[in-house]
Amino acid sequence: MKIAKLKGAHDFVIEEKDRPEIGDEECLIRVKACGVCHSELDQWANTLENLEYPRYIGHEVAGEVIAVGDQVQDIKPDDRVAVWVDQRGYATEVAVEADRIFPIHDSVPFVEAMAEPLACTTNGVIKANIELADTVALVGTGFMGLILLQQIKLKGATRVIAIDIRDEILEVAEQLGADVTLNPGKENVEERIKEITAGKGVDAAFEVGGKQATLDLTAKIIRMEGKLIIFGYHPGLRKIEDLGYWNWMAFDIINAHFRDLGTILKGADIGIRLLNSGQIKMKPLITNTYPLEDIEAAFQAAQSKPEGFIKSVITFR
Numbered sequence: 001m002k003i004a005k006l007k008g009a010h011d012f013v014i015e016e017k018d019r020p021e022i023g024d025e026e027c028l029i030r031v032k033a034c035g036v037c038h039s040e041l042d043q044w045a046n047t048l049e050n051l052e053y054p055r056y057i058g059h060e061v062a063g064e065v066i067a068v069g070d071q072v073q074d075i076k077p078d079d080r081v082a083v084w085v086d087q088r089g090y091a092t093e094v095a096v097e098a099d100r101i102f103p104i105h106d107s108v109p110f111v112e113a114m115a116e117p118l119a120c121t122t123n124g125v126i127k128a129n130i131e132l133a134d135t136v137a138l139v140g141t142g143f144m145g146l147i148l149l150q151q152i153k154l155k156g157a158t159r160v161i162a163i164d165i166r167d168e169i170l171e172v173a174e175q176l177g178a179d180v181t182l183n184p185g186k187e188n189v190e191e192r193i194k195e196i197t198a199g200k201g202v203d204a205a206f207e208v209g210g211k212q213a214t215l216d217l218t219a220k221i222i223r224m225e226g227k228l229i230i231f232g233y234h235p236g237l238r239k240i241e242d243l244g245y246w247n248w249m250a251f252d253i254i255n256a257h258f259r260d261l262g263t264i265l266k267g268a269d270i271g272i273r274l275l276n277s278g279q280i281k282m283k284p285l286i287t288n289t290y291p292l293e294d295i296e297a298a299f300q301a302a303q304s305k306p307e308g309f310i311k312s313v314i315t316f317r
């Protein structure tokens with residue numbers, strides 16, 4: 001089998017290895033697609049401290065079951081599945097515990113079936129407890145924001161406001177149900193939100209961009225006692241610009257980051273069921289696909305975000 005080994009900064013090589021052995025409660029998966037995650041860019045660029053190399057990354061896997069362990073029930077060879085793995089996903093084959101495997105419908109292409117990001121967005125929307133007729137803002141509408149948008153609509157929000165500095169992404173947000181789109185590079189978002197909400201601010205805002213600027217903007221557009229949901233990927237230092245203001249406004253601060261495996265798997269199960277039923281659309285989000293040999297180019301695109309870019313996925317024949 002082939003697997004991508006990350007040797008150091010911007011240095012993938014494709015290795016030839018033996019097929020992984022599977023335990024009694026594991027399955028062997030023929031990988032058909034593995035999404036490139038924003039959270040992997042730091043490992044690829046070697047910008048985090050104390051990381052050891054080589055590393056085998058890749059965790060957004062979909063594929064076909066090749067073989068099942070003796071104790072595995074309800075999963076059989078040739079089943080089409082999305083799986084949750086924490087590493088080794090950029091490979092032609094991967095071994096996975098059976099309880100981390102989620103069947104996908106025949107109508108769902110492998111390239112759209114990513115359990116891990118769907119687990120994050122599903123759990124985020126559940127934890128935020130979005131309510132009927134809420135007005136909700138998304139500050140940052142890249143790949144994760146565009147999934148959140150659809151799930152927030154499903155929860156019964158009346159108005160979803162998509163905020164991003166890329167106009168072409170805001171167009172996709174509109175196609176997927178955003179009621180209002182705002183570009184902070186071109187207009188005063190705080191003023192526009194005041195107009196839209198009769199001076200109050202939104203009921204809930206998701207900080208998705210993961211940057212200091214998106215965090216600061218999020219806090220400026222929420223109503224008194226509204227919800228501030230910290231969703232974006234936030235490695236390293238972030239500062240709360242004015243904790244006094246957050247306190248005075250009585251924000252309900254929700255940390256939508258999930259570590260417990262049971263929570264993650266439950267979110268993945270719900271997210272994949274929404275995908276299977278057609279209630280979430282992933283097709284418009286998958287903009288860039290690459291064979292394993294071009295994994296460097298896939299990461300370059302995820303880093304530089306060329307015009308129209310939303311998501312890189314490694315695909316396998």
Ligand SMILES: [Zn+2]
Binds near residue numbers: 037060116
């Ligand atoms: Zn991910």
